[in-house]
Amino acid sequence: MRIDVITIFPEYLEPLNVSLVGKARARGQLDVRIHNLRDWTHDRHNTVDDSPFGGGPGMVMKPEPWGEALDAVTASGADAADTAEAVDGAEAVDAADVSERRPVLVVPTPSGLPFTQELAVELSEQPWLIFTPARYEGIDRRVIDEYADRYDVREVSIGDYVLAGGEAPVLVIVEAVARLLPGVLGNAESHRDDSFAPGAMADLLEGPVYTKPPVWREREVPEVLLSGHHGKVARFRRDEAFRRTTANRPDLIERCDPAALDKADRALLAELGWEELPDGRFGRAAPAVEE
Numbered sequence: 001m002r003i004d005v006i007t008i009f010p011e012y013l014e015p016l017n018v019s020l021v022g023k024a025r026a027r028g029q030l031d032v033r034i035h036n037l038r039d040w041t042h043d044r045h046n047t048v049d050d051s052p053f054g055g056g057p058g059m060v061m062k063p064e065p066w067g068e069a070l071d072a073v074t075a076s077g078a079d080a081a082d083t084a085e086a087v088d089g090a091e092a093v094d095a096a097d098v099s100e101r102r103p104v105l106v107v108p109t110p111s112g113l114p115f116t117q118e119l120a121v122e123l124s125e126q127p128w129l130i131f132t133p134a135r136y137e138g139i140d141r142r143v144i145d146e147y148a149d150r151y152d153v154r155e156v157s158i159g160d161y162v163l164a165g166g167e168a169p170v171l172v173i174v175e176a177v178a179r180l181l182p183g184v185l186g187n188a189e190s191h192r193d194d195s196f197a198p199g200a201m202a203d204l205l206e207g208p209v210y211t212k213p214p215v216w217r218e219r220e221v222p223e224v225l226l227s228g229h230h231g232k233v234a235r236f237r238r239d240e241a242f243r244r245t246t247a248n249r250p251d252l253i254e255r256c257d258p259a260a261l262d263k264a265d266r267a268l269l270a271e272l273g274w275e276e277l278p279d280g281r282f283g284r285a286a287p288a289v290e291e
C-alpha cells in the first residue's frame with residue numbers, strides 16, 4: 001500500500017517510523033511519503049492560511065497550495081516503482097496496482113463520518129491513500145469539492161472532539177489500517193478477536209486478557225483459562241465480552257444481530273438485566289415504575 005500525507009508539520013508524522021508501521025515500511029509493505037504543504041507556496045512567508053470569507057474567528061487554509069500539492073501527489077502515481085523491495089516473503093507494494101488505480105483521499109475533519117473498524121478494513125483494501133490533515137479552521141471547501149469530482153474522497157472523524165490539527169488523526173487511521181495489511185502483524189490471527197472485528201465476535205468488545213504468572217499480588221488468573229479446555233475458554237471469553245460490552249457500550253448490544261446470539265448469550269443477557277424484544281434483539285429492561 002502507498003500512503004501520502006500532505007501537512008504543514010511533517011515532523012508530527014515521525015511516529016510512522018517506529019513500531020508496527022515503521023517495520024512495515026522497512027519491509028517494503030508500506031510506502032509512506034510525507035510532503036510539506038509549504039513546498040507548494042510561492043510567497044516569502046510560505047503562507048497557507050487566510051481570513052475566512054463572511055467573517056468569524058480563526059483562519060482558513062488557502063486552496064492554492066492544497067490544489068498544487070494534490071495535483072503533484074496524485075500525478076506521481078506512476079513513479080511508485082521506486083518503492084523498497086519486499087523482504088522475508090512479505091507482500092511488496094505493487095507499483096502497477098498503484099499506478100493503475102486512483103488514490104482514495106482521506107480528509108480528517110471532526111465533521112466527517114466516524115472512523116470505525118469497518119472503515120479501517122475498507123481502507124486497508126485500497127492500494128493508495130492520500131491524507132490531507134488540516135490546521136486552523138480547516139481547508140477551503142472548494143478543494144474537497146474539486147477532488148471529489150475525480151477521486152473517492154472520505155471525510156473522516158476520529159471522535160466527537162476537536163483537535164488542533166489532523167496529524168494525530170492520520171497517525172490513528174494509518175495504524176488501524178496498517179495492522180490489517182497482510183503480513184504486517186506477526187500473527188495473522190491477532191486481529192480476529194479484536195473488539196469490533198468482523199466475524200463471530202462482531203459487535204462485541206474484547207474481554208480482559210491475562211498472561212504469566214498465574215498469580216500476581218495474590219490475584220489469580222481465571223481458572224478456566226488454565227484448563228486447556230478450548231470450548232470452556234471460548235465460552236468464558238464470549239461471556240466476558242458480553243459483560244464488558246453491556247457495561248461500556250450498551251448501544252452495541254442494542255444493535256446486535258439476533259442471529260449471532262446463541263442460547264447462552266441470551267441467558268447471560270437476561271441475567272445482566274437485558275430484555276428480549278419481539279424482533280429477537282435485546283434492549284435494556286425498563287426500570288420498574290413506582291406506584
Ligand code: SAM
Pocket residue numbers: 107108109110111132133134135136137138139156157158159160161162163164165166167169
Ligand atoms: N472548525 C473545525 C470544526 O469545528 O469542524 C475544526 C477545525 S480543527 C481546529 C483543525 C483540523 O484538525 C481539522 O480540519 C481536522 O483536520 C483536524 N481535526 C480536529 N479534530 C478532528 C477529529 N475529531 N477527527 C478528525 N480530524 C480532526
